[in-house]
Amino acid sequence: MDTVLAAFKFVQGLGPSVMMPIIIFILGVILKTGVGKxxxxxxxxxIGFIGLNLVIGLMSSNLGPAAQQMVERYGLSLSVIDVGWPAAAAIAFASTVGTVIIPLCLLINIIMLLTNTTQTVDVDIWDYWHFAFTGALVAIITDSQIFGIIAAVLNMIIIMVIADYTAPALEKTNDLAGISLPHGFSGAYVPIALIINKMIDMIPVVRNINIDLNKIQNKFGVFGEPVLVGSVLGLIIGIVAGYDIGPVLTLGITLGGVLVLIPKMAAMLMEGLLPISDAASEFIEKRFKNRGKIYIGLDSAIGIGHPITLAVSLILVPLTVFMAVILPGNKVLPFADLAVIPFMFVLIIPMVNGNGFRALVTGILTIAAGLLIATNLSPLMTTAAINAKFKMPEGAMAISSICDGANPLTWAIVHLSDIGVIGVCILAAVALIMAVMNRKRIMKEADELHAVNDN
Structure with missing residues (x-):
């Protein structure tokens, strides 16, 4: 077992840009696409992941200092430091739950595939850290590693079902065929988006408001294109941050470039995945007649290129800093994770059918709630960091993050587990019901698909 864990840790340590090609190659050989293909x-x-990481890094390195400048300019003093997702991931993988999370999640995925409770082959091993993070916090609050491992498993099952459920809408909105996003952060906001979307449907006049960048682009021509939208938002962020004219212009052009480059990098990634996705569907069709469509589960980075996702996210960067100051009860100073706000919207956008107004309303409400969640979970995350021997920022007494410290699903799992056995049983029942309902949907889809093929 130690050898197996060491092998997984070695591959994981290579990073997604090296890890994913290895996994895709192995999948391709198993699915008989041919060694060359x-x-x-x-x-x-x-290469697609390298491109995405470069562009996302470009966005992060420009948004981060702008956010810090806003904080300094307006003299914000909040006691909990947002250390960002890389720190959260490192803390998660350094925990006891983190040491077993990869083989455990692979096993759960296989069981779910065999029992028809998921359609997703989750090859995004790196992002298993989201489940480990939840498990690490549960292990601390319950003082039980067993409860922590159970929580991580239940978190994965819930997210896998959400990934299946959102895949058709993701394909329609983002043109990502054969792809699902079993991402612990992005998937957590789907139930909230569905509830808010339904509430907006009940409000006369408001339900008819729709901000659609495609329609705006058709109406305003070049002024509605993503490059212009991104550039204008970048200029506004630079001005709010108090930059001089040069840095303001640089930020504007950079963020305009980000809105153009991310979809192109995602398209390249999709080009590589297409033969694997087709082979997986063919493999399942031949060997398992009672299966529906099979999806390849990937990182949410592939979905952040939608223009509404990026536009709404850029609007919310200064709004998040503003909300952190005025929100009663919030102690979190948003900083390092402001650049991950687009990941929050990857699955929200398909749930609101690409409506920018509804996405913005959902974003404001979820970020406000997320800041309070991050404040609430910060003692647990701080303890987890100390246990993992994480080097705390100078002067920081408490830390948190937007990803996954503000994750509503993580918060719900942690506090249900804190009740004890009863809470864990309630959580297990929810995950089981979701899995059974997903199985019924999959079987129905499979029957319909085979009926069409027979005709």
């Missing part, structure tokens, strides 16, 4: 698919996916 498997190598090409793996390398193309790796």
């Amino acid at each position: 498997a190598i090409r698919a793996g390398l193309t996916v790796g």
Whole structure:
């Protein structure tokens, strides 16, 4: 077992741009796409991830200092420091739950596939850290590693069902065929988006408001294109941050470029995944007649290129800082994770059918709630960091993050588990009901698909 864990840790440590090509190549060989095609698919996916990471890094490195400048300019003094998702991931993987999370999640995925309770082959091993993070916090609050591991498993099952449920809408909105996003952060906001969307449907006049960038682009031509939208939002953020004219212009052009480049990098990643996705569907069709469509589960980075996702996220960067100041009860100073706000919207956008107004309303409400959640979970995350021997920022007494410290699903799982056995049983019942309902949907889809093929 130690050897197996060491092997997983080695592959995980290579990072997504190296890890994913290896996984895609192995999948391609297993699915009999041919060694040449498997190598090409793996390398193309790796290059796509490199491109995405470069562009996301460009966005982060420009948004981060702007956010810090806003904080300094307006003299904000909040006691909990947002240390960002890389720190959260490191803390998660350094926990006891983190040491077993990869083989455990792979096993759960196989069981769910065999029992028809999921359609997703989750190859995004790196992002298993989201489940480990939840498990690590549960282990602390319950003083039980067993409860922590159970919580991580139940978190994954819930997210896998959400990934299946959102895949058709994701394909329609983002043109990502054969892809699902079993992402612990992005998936957590789907139930909230559905509830808010339903509430807006009940409000006359408001329910008719729709901000659609495609329609705006058709109406205003070049002034509605993502490059202009991103540039204008970048200029506004720079002005609010108090930048001089040069840095303001640089930020504007950079964020305009981000809105153009991310979809292109995602398209390259999709090019590599297409033969694997087709082979997986063919493999399942031949060997398992009672299965529906199969999805390849990937990182949410592939979905942040939607223009509404990026536009709404950029609007929310200064709004998040403003809300952190005025929100009663909030102690979190948002900083390092402001650049991950687009990941929050990847699955919200399909749930509101690409409506920018509804996405913005959902975003304001979820970020406000998220800041309070991050404040509430900060003592647990701080303890987890100390246990993992994480080097705390100078002067920081408490830390948190937007991803996953503000995650509503993580918060619900942690506090249900804190009740004890009863809470864990309630959580297990919810996960089981979701899995059974998902199985019924999958079987119905499979029957319909085979009826069409027979005709």
